[in-house]
Amino acid sequence: PEEQLSLADPEWSDVHVVTGALKLFFRELPEPLVPYRLFDPFIEAVKLPDPQKQVERVAELVQSLPPANYATLRYLLAHLCRVMEHVDVNRMTRQNIGIVFGPTLLRPEWEPGSLAVDMARQNQVVELLLAHFDHIFPA
Numbered sequence: 001p002e003e004q005l006s007l008a009d010p011e012w013s014d015v016h017v018v019t020g021a022l023k024l025f026f027r028e029l030p031e032p033l034v035p036y037r038l039f040d041p042f043i044e045a046v047k048l049p050d051p052q053k054q055v056e057r058v059a060e061l062v063q064s065l066p067p068a069n070y071a072t073l074r075y076l077l078a079h080l081c082r083v084m085e086h087v088d089v090n091r092m093t094r095q096n097i098g099i100v101f102g103p104t105l106l107r108p109e110w111e112p113g114s115l116a117v118d119m120a121r122q123n124q125v126v127e128l129l130l131a132h133f134d135h136i137f138p139a
Contacts (some may be wrong), residue, residue, distance in 0.1 A: 007025060020099075023104050033074070033105045035065070041061055042125050045058045046121055046128060056131045058128055058129065059132075067126045083097065083131060084097065084130065095123070098127040101126050103123075105122075105126060106122045115126070
């Protein structure tokens with residue numbers, strides 16, 4: 001029988017439990033929300049020297065996502081933008097959200113030797129998506 005969950009249960013009142021469950025869901029997907037084939041292009045985009053070109057390239061890559069991935073990423077990032085509005089209470093800066101969600105939403109198919117370097121870039125991708133949300137995900 002399928003297990004029924006109620007978000008009204010006290011165990012879900014801790015925001016860390018809910019966030020942990022959300023991160024675990026995305027981490028356990030057979031393929032990340034940003035498909036493996038787009039990992040390197042996203043990483044290369046944030047390496048571009050011109051910040052405007054970074055945004056343009058990331059916007060192009062986002063447009064190339066499968067429709068379900070695009071819609072899910074847009075919805076999640078819109079929520080994370082709302083989370084950032086309460087930074088004075090939750091301390092969730094753009095950088096902190098990048099650290100938490102970068103490796104979850106965007107990961108290589110094979111773990112490379114330069115894990116720390118890639119992780120920093122993964123975080124930068126999420127930070128850029130949040131910083132330029134309205135441009136990358138036009139209404």
